[in-house]
Every structure is written in structure tokens, then in C-alpha cells.
Amino acid sequence: MTHEQGAGPLDGLVVADFSRVLAGPYCTMLLADMGATVIKVESPSGDETRTWKPPVYDDRSTYYLSINRNKKSIALDFGNPQQCRIAREIAAKADVVVENFKPGGLAKFGLDYESVRATNPSVIYSSVTGFGNAGGAGLPGYDLLVQASSGLMSLTGAPDSPAYRSGIAIFDVITGLHTAIGVLAALVERGKSGRGQHVESNLLSSALSGMVNQTAGYILSGRVPQRMGNQHPSIYPxxxxxxxxxxxxxxxxxxxxxxxxxxxxxxxxxxxxxxxxxxxxxxxxxxxxxxxxxxxxxxxxxxxxxxxxxxxxxxxxxxxxxxxxxxxxxxLGLDPVVQVGSGERTLPGIRNPLTFSETPVGYPHVPPEVDEHRAEILTWLSTSHPKEQQ
Missing domain, CATH: 3.30.1540.10 (formyl-coa transferase, domain 3)
Structure with missing residues (x-):
């Protein structure tokens, strides 16, 4: 099973994507743009962003379409033993696993890090949570909750206005970027040592890191930043x-x-x-x-x-x-809109912001329908070997 786009920088890498909504899917789309084969494992009802409308493109959620190109979809019910076994086989043969279930949520299916590592010792297993796996393990990981609890909303708006959310799910995106960096770093380390590892990220830690000068300003000076509208606390004009x-x-x-x-x-x-x-x-x-x-x-x-x-x-x-x-x-000549897919199945998309002189990113596949690639993925499973046998 190949990505069918040629020699992107991650060509030949297989990613099992057990994530949904935004942070995880954004991370895996970036990896897919760079040539990785990404298997999107969905519930039979599909990623919930498929239902997040409006706006729509041919009655499909533009939210879903914005973060799921270049992936292959298989729908699996983990409550069904046979289908759960297929999910475990995918994880056993992948180079990378990305998941954003609540901490511990995959253990009962044998899809947690320890279980996957037992059959795939070199796996890079990436877990994305909202608030970590300690005291915040039970908290739902929605971006707006993190915008509120991290302090970002207290900085957004005019001094006399209510606190406002960012116009996008900013910490989901930042966490997706942090996760991609972590996965790539772990792959580099695996290339030197041969060992896999568990990479963990969470929205709140990404938020506190991503607010850079504001969080650092507080811990270094003791001053709590306040809303300043469109002004900057340290530079004028x-x-x-x-x-x-x-x-x-x-x-x-x-x-x-x-x-x-x-x-x-x-x-x-x-x-x-x-x-x-x-x-x-x-x-x-x-x-x-x-x-x-x-x-x-x-x-x-x-x-x-x-x-x-x-x-x-x-x-x-x-x-x-x-x-x-x-x-x-x-x-400005940045060509921000690209054509995703080929033949009769195409749609416009936003260009991946990275360029590579020798191994360009590509956009060969439109976002998949639920379970669109089941037959292809099952054939791959039947003809490939687990990682520890390679």
C-alpha cells in the first residue's frame, strides 16, 4: 500500500491514525502531505467533523475536508472483536500511531502504547490529550475549554470587553504542530537507535508554550497580563x-x-x-x-x-x-490554493506551508469517504508482515 504521490520526504512511512476532530487529524494530514501513507481508522459513524456544517462543499463539511486529505479510511467498531483485531493488526504494522482518546481509553481494546509496543517494538506512538494524563485525565479536551482555562481568553478583546475566544481553534492547531514535531523527532531518534517510544502532547501544555511572551512575562516578572485590545504589551506602535x-x-x-x-x-x-x-x-x-x-x-x-x-x-x-x-x-506569488485529488475527484485546498527542494509535498487524494479504502487496507494487512518480523 503506497501513498501514490512519489518521493515525498516521508514516502514509505505508514501512519495509523486513530485520532479525530482537529489536533490529531491536522498532524496526520501534514504527515500525509509529506508522503506518509495515513490510514484513518474511524468509527462506523465516522469522524464527527463530517457532520459539522455549515459551510459545505457538495454537501460535505468543509471542516472535515480541511484536515483529512491524502488519507485512506477504514471504519472499525472496536466493540466488535473481529474488527478490533483488524485495528490491532494495523497498529502492529504501522511505523507511527496517532491517537487522541481519553487517557487509558484504548487499553481495553489492546490499542494502548504498552499493548501496541508488545507487537511492534519500534513503533512511534503519539498520544494527544486535552489536559494530560494526571489530574486532568478525565477532562474533555475541547479547544475552547483550553482557551478559557489557559488564560488566552483573558488576553483577547478590548480592556473593557468580555473575554473572547480566538477566531480559530488555535490550540488544537498548535498541538497538532507540536505533535508532528514530536513524531518526526522520534523517527529521527529511531533511525539512530532502532527503538520506538511514546510521544505525548496535550492542549493545555501547548497553550502555555504557545503564549510565549505572555506566559513567560508572568513567571519571570510576576505581572499578570491583561486584555489590551489590539495593542502589544512590549512594543509600540x-x-x-x-x-x-x-x-x-x-x-x-x-x-x-x-x-x-x-x-x-x-x-x-x-x-x-x-x-x-x-x-x-x-x-x-x-x-x-x-x-x-x-x-x-x-x-x-x-x-x-x-x-x-x-x-x-x-x-x-x-x-x-x-x-x-x-x-x-x-x-505575493505564494499560490495558497492547490488542487487536491485527480481526475473527476478534485477539490480546492489550502497549500501545505512547507516546501522541499528535492522531495515536494503533494495532494493526490481528496479526503476519503467513511470506510472508502477497506478492501485496499485489508489486502495490505494480508500481504505485509508485522514490524518485528521485518
Whole structure:
């Protein structure tokens, strides 16, 4: 059984994907894009994201379609002994297993790490949970719960607004990325030692790591970060600023940039004003600086300022909707939309952000229907050998 896309960097790797929803499937899709053969093991009713509508594409959930391309599906009822045996055979012959059941949830089916390792000693077994396998083992791992409990929502919104969630399930995505990194690192180590291992990740730990300067700021200074709207706690200006016809995001990251910015605005005196000359002073005196910048930017529309600042090498950006974001990436030559699948079965998708000079990623297969590849997977099981026999 092959991925049928040629020599991607993970060509020849077999991944048994026992995960569902977002963090695990996002991880395994990235591996599949890079050439791994990913076997998506679903319940007979399928991954629940198949039912998350709207929006839809040909009546299929776009949520499901966004994270399940390049995979092969088999539906198995673990409560059925014969079908559970098939799941164990898949795990025994895979290079990598990815699962996001509650801690201990797979032990009764013989699909936990210890059981799989007994038949597949070199397996890289990756477990994704919401809150780890200690005191949080019984907590459901939904991204919004982690956004709330980690502190992210307390940082999102205006100072006088309610706490807000991120516009995407940000910690599911970050955890999926962390999980992919862990799997790849374990594969490198296995190449040196020949041994498998258990790689564990959880949404809350990924959240605390992913909030970088905010979590570090607290543990190092003792100050609890607060909501600041679109402003940055340590850099100014670093926010949307109004122009003659709309907002433009301006991000001035150092003193040299601020000097050029002031020159472009025709306000060189601001760069030498002791309240604003240094980055820390600009942050401290932002309430004084902001209205001065707003008055200066009010003389031109956002599009003109974008051109002028960009030509001067100063970082700024328009505030786009999703369509505008894709069009902007297209204008920059990033080709963000790719064609997934071939022949009569194709659909558009978002490009994998990685490029490889010698082993490119590929998009040969549309996301599978439930149990679409049962016959192919069963044939592979009957003709291949368990890992310990290879």
C-alpha cells in the first residue's frame, strides 16, 4: 500500500491514525502531505467533523475536508472483536500511531502504547490529550475549554470587553504542530537507535508554550497580563491605526524603524522626543504618542500609506477578510490554493506551508469517504508482515 504521490520526504512511512476532530487529524494530514501513507481508522459513524456544517462543499463539511486529505479510511467498531483485531493488526504494522482518546481509553481494546509496543517494538506512538494524563485525565479536551482555562481568553478583546475566544481553534492547531514535531523527532531518534517510544502532547501544555511572551512575562516578572485590545504589551506602535479611510496595521519593532517612520510622516521631531526615542519609552508613553500618529496618518488613505511604508521597508498590512487574505497571498506569488485529488475527484485546498527542494509535498487524494479504502487496507494487512518480523 503506497501513498501514490512519489518521493515525498516521508514516502514509505505508514501512519495509523486513530485520532479525530482537529489536533490529531491536522498532524496526520501534514504527515500525509509529506508522503506518509495515513490510514484513518474511524468509527462506523465516522469522524464527527463530517457532520459539522455549515459551510459545505457538495454537501460535505468543509471542516472535515480541511484536515483529512491524502488519507485512506477504514471504519472499525472496536466493540466488535473481529474488527478490533483488524485495528490491532494495523497498529502492529504501522511505523507511527496517532491517537487522541481519553487517557487509558484504548487499553481495553489492546490499542494502548504498552499493548501496541508488545507487537511492534519500534513503533512511534503519539498520544494527544486535552489536559494530560494526571489530574486532568478525565477532562474533555475541547479547544475552547483550553482557551478559557489557559488564560488566552483573558488576553483577547478590548480592556473593557468580555473575554473572547480566538477566531480559530488555535490550540488544537498548535498541538497538532507540536505533535508532528514530536513524531518526526522520534523517527529521527529511531533511525539512530532502532527503538520506538511514546510521544505525548496535550492542549493545555501547548497553550502555555504557545503564549510565549505572555506566559513567560508572568513567571519571570510576576505581572499578570491583561486584555489590551489590539495593542502589544512590549512594543509600540504595534496595532491598527486609523487613516483617512480605514485602519492600517503598523508594527514598528525597533528604534531605527521608528526613526524612518517619523521621517516618512514628516515628523522627525518625534524620533528625538525623549518620551518616544527608545522602544521602552514608546511603550510607556503610548497614550501620548498614539493621538499624534493618528493625526499624521489622517492625511492619506490606508492604501497610499501601505505603499509608502512598504517602499520604505517599514512593516505594515491591510486588515483583510479571509477572501482578502487569500487574494493577498496570491498577489505575493505564494499560490495558497492547490488542487487536491485527480481526475473527476478534485477539490480546492489550502497549500501545505512547507516546501522541499528535492522531495515536494503533494495532494493526490481528496479526503476519503467513511470506510472508502477497506478492501485496499485489508489486502495490505494480508500481504505485509508485522514490524518485528521485518
Amino acid at each position: 504595534y496595532e491598527p491605526l486609523p487613516t483617512a479611510d480605514g485602519d492600517l496595521v503598523v508594527t514598528i519593532g525597533n528604534d531605527r524603524q521608528f526613526q524612518r517612520f517619523c521621517t516618512l510622516l514628516g515628523a522627525e521631531h518625534l524620533a528625538t522626543d525623549p518620551r518616544f526615542a527608545l522602544a521602552a519609552d514608546r511603550s510607556h508613553n503610548r497614550a501620548d504618542l498614539r493621538p499624534l500618529l493618528v493625526d499624521l496618518l489622517a492625511t492619506r488613505p490606508a492604501s497610499e500609506w501601505f505603499e509608502l511604508l512598504t517602499q520604505a521597508g517599514l512593516p505594515c498590512a491591510p486588515i483583510n477578510d479571509i477572501r482578502g487574505g487569500i487574494e493577498f497571498a496570491t498577489d
